[in-house]
Amino acid sequence: MTAPFADERSLMSAIAALGRDVGAPHRARDDLARVVWAGLVEPGDGIAGMLIDTLGAQEALRVAQCARPGAAPPPAIDLSPRDWADALARWRPRLASASDPGNALRVAAARSIRLVMPGDADWPAPLDDLGHHRPVCLWVRGDSRRLGGDGNPAVAIVGARAATGYGEHVAGELAADLAGRGLTVVSGGAYGIDGTAHRAALAVGGTTIAVMAGGVDRAYPAGHTALFDEIAATGVVISEVPCGGSPTKWRFLSRNRLIAALTGATVVVEAGVRSGSLNTANHAATLGRPIGAVPGPITSPSSAGCHRLLREYDARCITDARDIVELLDPGTLFDMGDGASADSAGVRPRTDDLMRVRDALSTRSRRDVDDVARRSGMSLAEVETRLGLLLIAGEVDRGPDGWLLGATGTG
Amino acid sequence: MTAPFADERSLMSAIAALGRDVGAPHRARDDLARVVWAGLVEPGDGIAGMLIDTLGAQEALRVAQCARPGAAPPPAIDLSPRDWADALARWRPRLASASDPGNALRVAAARSIRLVMPGDADWPAPLDDLGHHRPVCLWVRGDSRRLGGDGNPAVAIVGARAATGYGEHVAGELAADLAGRGLTVVSGGAYGIDGTAHRAALAVGGTTIAVMAGGVDRAYPAGHTALFDEIAATGVVISEVPCGGSPTKWRFLSRNRLIAALTGATVVVEAGVRSGSLNTANHAATLGRPIGAVPGPITSPSSAGCHRLLREYDARCITDARDIVELLDPGTLFDMGDGASADSAGVRPRTDDLMRVRDALSTRSRRDVDDVARRSGMSLAEVETRLGLLLIAGEVDRGPDGWLLGATGTG
Structure with missing residues (x-):
């Protein structure tokens, strides 16, 4: 059985050097497991993604490292034996090298490169x-x-x-x-x-x-x-x-x-x-x-x-x-004046979302994004995007104390 | 009351000179009435069209020439008094001059210009x-x-x-x-x-x-x-x-x-x-x-x-x-090979019509257009257009004895 990480202590200090918080060991090991996964799979490997999303990055890595050829898929994963065997076969050649991402982490630290993980505040x-x-x-x-x-x-x-x-x-x-x-x-x-x-x-x-x-x-x-x-x-x-x-x-x-x-x-x-x-x-x-x-x-x-x-x-x-x-955001930001432009097919209508953000704003008192998110029942990310659109359209004003509904001509 | 035509005899010989058949007097007068209408109205006058399509060109002309200002619309015509008054008002200034289309007809004859009327074989x-x-x-x-x-x-x-x-x-x-x-x-x-x-x-x-x-x-x-x-x-x-x-x-x-x-x-x-x-x-x-x-x-x-x-x-x-x-004729003539091209919106699907024309043709014996029209239950004009499309697509062959289904490589 392969160790999940080649040298956990040195790798931990390597990700700490990238600004990751290693104070909570489980979370830090999860970060490290994701870094190993990044080296183990090619981008967009949906089976790795399913495994990680279901079991967590650490447990998923343990499963991938310990699975014997021909073994059944993990019970928690809805996967055919064939797909599982294929996934193991394509991961196997890299299992050993990927378990030591030290080099990638050192290069990153030297170049001030940061890691952003799902769940981070900066994760898009x-x-x-x-x-x-x-x-x-x-x-x-x-x-x-x-x-x-x-x-x-x-x-x-x-x-x-x-x-x-x-x-x-x-x-x-x-x-x-x-x-x-x-x-x-x-x-x-x-x-x-x-x-x-x-x-x-x-x-x-x-x-x-x-x-x-x-x-x-x-x-x-x-x-x-x-x-x-x-x-x-x-x-x-x-x-x-x-x-x-x-x-x-x-x-x-x-x-x-x-x-x-x-x-x-x-x-x-x-x-x-x-x-x-x-x-x-x-x-x-x-x-x-x-x-x-x-x-x-x-x-x-x-x-x-x-x-x-x-x-x-x-x-x-x-x-x-x-x-x-x-x-x-078709048809909502700019009045094209001819009524013919809003029917472009294949565009997701997000008019309702804009309306909800407008409703959550006030024309008298400024509100911050958290407040708008709470009032609109939308996520912070959703609210931020809509506020950006409304800002571009001149419908809202952004100030140090928050957002105001109504064009001010200065936005 | 204005005479329908300034000088019927001379106008009759003028349209005869354009190759119109003046043997049937009613039809010839109908031709002449259409020529008068052409000079009386501006192109696309829908009320003139409605009047002509409902009453025939001669009777429509008589109605237009004899109607007094303020008179009710002809009972056969579904028209508001206002629209009728407007139509009469715009026709009135030209009633006299239009009743003598002799000059236009003489110019046409001199330049070998022909007249084609709705109902003619050549009418598109x-x-x-x-x-x-x-x-x-x-x-x-x-x-x-x-x-x-x-x-x-x-x-x-x-x-x-x-x-x-x-x-x-x-x-x-x-x-x-x-x-x-x-x-x-x-x-x-x-x-x-x-x-x-x-x-x-x-x-x-x-x-x-x-x-x-x-x-x-x-x-x-x-x-x-x-x-x-x-x-x-x-x-x-x-x-x-x-x-x-x-x-x-x-x-x-x-x-x-x-x-x-x-x-x-x-x-x-x-x-x-x-x-x-x-x-x-x-x-x-x-x-x-x-x-x-x-x-x-x-x-x-x-x-x-x-x-x-x-x-x-x-x-x-x-x-x-x-x-x-x-x-x-989207999607039927050419196989674009990617399956993505047939969904262009706003295009009238005429696939069924092509199929009906194909069904009405034989791969063994040639059939003329009349026969194909009868068998397909479509008009001559419809059949002709579809045969043209099939010819371009190489699906049919045209010969002096009629049309044959199946590409011959010579069509």
Whole structure:
């Protein structure tokens, strides 16, 4: 039988160096077990997720480490013997190496990289919509409080590496406009559209999040080393892959589900028919999140993927940042004046939620987020997102003493 | 009381000179009454249409000529006194001049222009979907048998006068491809997208129809004089406005309903937000005909109208001619191989009709259109359109002895 952790004492001090609270031993061992799981599985392993969500990370790890080949699935898990055998078979080769995540933790500490776990205050709640496919933990460069977007809605602006001048121009305009309105711009840090979106958000002093396919200690592409430093200075660079992990093809695809899940809408600016950004849009659609596509010349192969999204996925045709804000909450924020814009299919109606937040606010006395959450019967995260939308729409005012209903012209 | 016609004898010989059969006096007088109506009303006058459809053109004309101001509406017509008074008031100023259409008829005869009336073999049945707003008659330059598109489906390719090089390139490619597949390309004869679509259809030896806002004897724009001559040589140039009539702003708008009604789908290639082609698309949507829009750069004002159609009218995103053919009959002609393309909203499903036509054909013996219509229980016009679609799809073969089910590779 393998020990759950190669050297628990040294690993404990390693995660303490990352700012994890090791005062409560059970919780600290749970953190450590999640770090081991992060090295043991490939991103999005739903059986690992189910095991962890059901048994807890430590017990799940013990089960995975001790299970003999051919053993029945744990009784608490609803799983076929075949799926269980497959999962054990794919975890087995890494069991020994994963039990010693010391190197990843030391690299992280040296680079001021933090760990954020499900249940942490900074854990981005929208990732939980991935169910058992959510990451076991996140490795974060930058201020992890930005992960929640400071209560502002987040939008994914993604697209092809092989972008044209047109695509980069549009990505820059849209990202700058959105970031300037206070929205968080999320992208994948790649050359082309992604990089342009990050840069434009930074240029207007906005918040941007880069989601990496490999470890956040590695700049991939290397040409974006300085860009990632800049992003981490005001926003965050994150990954579910431990430090040192390389960005494999599979990890790019599974990374895309995080971009889709973190955001209220995914907008593809330019994409060939085989662009990975279509995969991100597909994840968004699967999650019930609205998708937008920027059209371009039909003679440009770099727009062919966007046109496919318009035609086959009922993506919203995006021509400016306003279209994107509307995608986040159609028909409620901006009166488009023609009555024809609120029927975009595939968009989750959240009008009721906005109404509940409005009802929980007062026009006379300021209320803090906790109070609004209590009055509306909604979660803190839900309330924060809606307050952000209302702020952008000029319907509320934010001050040091809390939130006030009614446009003041200064918000 | 005004005489219905200024000089019946001379007018009779004038319409005889246009090839109308004057052997049956009642029918000839009915033709003549329609010609008078064409000069009396502006295009799309629904009250005139209702009166004519209910009482017949001659009796309707008599009623219009004899009605005193303030008189009640004819008992057979379901009309408010106010609407009737308004109609009489707008017809009155032209009653005298319209009763002598001799000049228009003489110009038509001199230019070999023909008249086509509802009920004629060449009358394009799809116009009847306009109800009381259908034209009272059509003035036709060219072989009026082309009006029915020889049983092939017709597509409207329209767009802005102020087209870009991109728009004209795309219009040309699409029109040439469609005309090359045997579809009739319908447009408005204007500079820019319209003209390019006509020219491209002609270049591949296809059939094209230009629908004019003024009389077909006038080339508008004058710069397209040679183009209209070319169109009339193999296709047709048509108008509901009598010869000599000028193309007013209103007539451009009402002309657009004919482009929409004549065709199975309307595709806007390039359009600013105020382009008249959006009006054509709107007519198509009102008629339940599918609309398509070609996207372009969002930085191009010439594509802004197309993007609006994509966003607000659920227009289909068109990137090639195949998309347009699919628009005519989604999901049946071409297996797109991904199963995701058949759900475009707003498209009338006509799959059943194609099936009925297939069922009415034989793989062994050829059948003529009359026979297929009888067996399928569909109208001749309906059968002709479906046979055209099946021909394009390579599912049937056309020969001098009729139609055969099964691709022969030569169709």
